[in-house]
Amino acid sequence: MFERHAGNDRAVLVQLAFGKAPIADDLEELQSLAATAGAATAEVVTGRRDRPDAALFAGRGKVQEISDACVATQSELVIFNHPLSGVQERNLERELSCRVIDRRTLILDIFAQRARSAEGKLAVELAQLEHLATRLVRGWSHLERQRGGIGLRGPGEKQLEIDRRLISGKIRALRERLDRVERQRHTQRRRRERSQTRAIAIVGYTNAGKSTLFNRLTAAGTYAADQLFATLDTTVRKLYVADAQPLVVSDTVGFVRALPHELVEAFKATLLEAVEADLLLHVVDGASDQREAQIEAVNAVLAEIGAADIPQLIVVNKCDLLGLGTDAGRVEHDESGQAQRVFVSARTGAGIAELRNALQHRFPAAPRGYDQPLDTDAANDPALAENIAHSSG
Numbered sequence: 001m002f003e004r005h006a007g008n009d010r011a012v013l014v015q016l017a018f019g020k021a022p023i024a025d026d027l028e029e030l031q032s033l034a035a036t037a038g039a040a041t042a043e044v045v046t047g048r049r050d051r052p053d054a055a056l057f058a059g060r061g062k063v064q065e066i067s068d069a070c071v072a073t074q075s076e077l078v079i080f081n082h083p084l085s086g087v088q089e090r091n092l093e094r095e096l097s098c099r100v101i102d103r104r105t106l107i108l109d110i111f112a113q114r115a116r117s118a119e120g121k122l123a124v125e126l127a128q129l130e131h132l133a134t135r136l137v138r139g140w141s142h143l144e145r146q147r148g149g150i151g152l153r154g155p156g157e158k159q160l161e162i163d164r165r166l167i168s169g170k171i172r173a174l175r176e177r178l179d180r181v182e183r184q185r186h187t188q189r190r191r192r193e194r195s196q197t198r199a200i201a202i203v204g205y206t207n208a209g210k211s212t213l214f215n216r217l218t219a220a221g222t223y224a225a226d227q228l229f230a231t232l233d234t235t236v237r238k239l240y241v242a243d244a245q246p247l248v249v250s251d252t253v254g255f256v257r258a259l260p261h262e263l264v265e266a267f268k269a270t271l272l273e274a275v276e277a278d279l280l281l282h283v284v285d286g287a288s289d290q291r292e293a294q295i296e297a298v299n300a301v302l303a304e305i306g307a308a309d310i311p312q313l314i315v316v317n318k319c320d321l322l323g324l325g326t327d328a329g330r331v332e333h334d335e336s337g338q339a340q341r342v343f344v345s346a347r348t349g350a351g352i353a354e355l356r357n358a359l360q361h362r363f364p365a366a367p368r369g370y371d372q373p374l375d376t377d378a379a380n381d382p383a384l385a386e387n388i389a390h391s392s393g
Helices: 024-037 060-073 086-096 103-114 118-133 159-194 210-218 261-266 268-275 291-304 352-362 376-380 382-392
Strands: 009-018 039-049 077-080 099-101 198-204 235-239 247-251 279-285 312-317 331-333 339-343
Touching (some): 009 060, 024 039, 060 086, 077 103, 103 118, 210 235, 210 247, 210 279, 210 352, 312 352
Parallel strands (some): 009 077, 077 099, 198 279, 312 339
Antiparallel strands (some): 331 339
């Protein structure tokens, strides 16, 4: 929808800490996000403040430091690892004489680049428009309010008001199209319920290895890469587990800390696979020092979409890294004997057999003769239905 510069952008990254020391992993994640979007990090500016400045977010001195860094590195882009208001973004661009974007805009841009399916593109466009609606500025002040005269007669609206109305109309149209997608997914869900098929959704922090695990379980061959947001479009495949009920598993979009609310809302139709699943395989990057914080970030998004109460099975992935290889295959159980954590390496396949055993234990196949769907004749003949029930018992 929106044009982006071709090729890489040289960027100055900015991260400020408010009342605490900067977290190195947050800065590393910002650098990864920038690289994923196609930006080359020219310099990093950090600092501490008590609270954000209302006009510039950063103080005057820090803004001057950012400006000097842009000049020294010939950068034309500044990326803040924080949410900026429309006013702050505009003021910073005036002070720095270059493009300024915040974390939300950066993630939206990545999603715009990665969306492949028609549904994914619709969701990204909706999120972009909702974000843009909060950043409209009066760029047509020379017209002021339209007034009478030949060629100038109009509805009496300012150009800003017209833009808002046009964007609102487009947002409504996109929501209606995504609502249709959501209804289709509900229909698919009802079909699975009638066929007594259990649904499993793979969720987790971005780049935790969800797609690699999905491919390992289903041999689907979907795209998997060591990069953020490699998967945006939900893929559903059958999962064959011996002596288990019929299963389908879906690979969903990865979550991230401070995921823009616009994206969560726009991707609700896609995330419906997680909302209506019987079990969530919560994939955790076992090689990350921030794995507990990442788990909290994922659970926060799950709560926002209404999936907080769905049972989870934690899958600690990447056990082949950082000396965790000996943990692969280890299973932690709760008081009732149900598997709560399984340690695996989706890349090497270590621990996958234990994960399949955990799924078989959670969804055991019904004994032969039980839970079979009643055929049409039995449904229409109460006596025949009673005989079937007795013979099954």
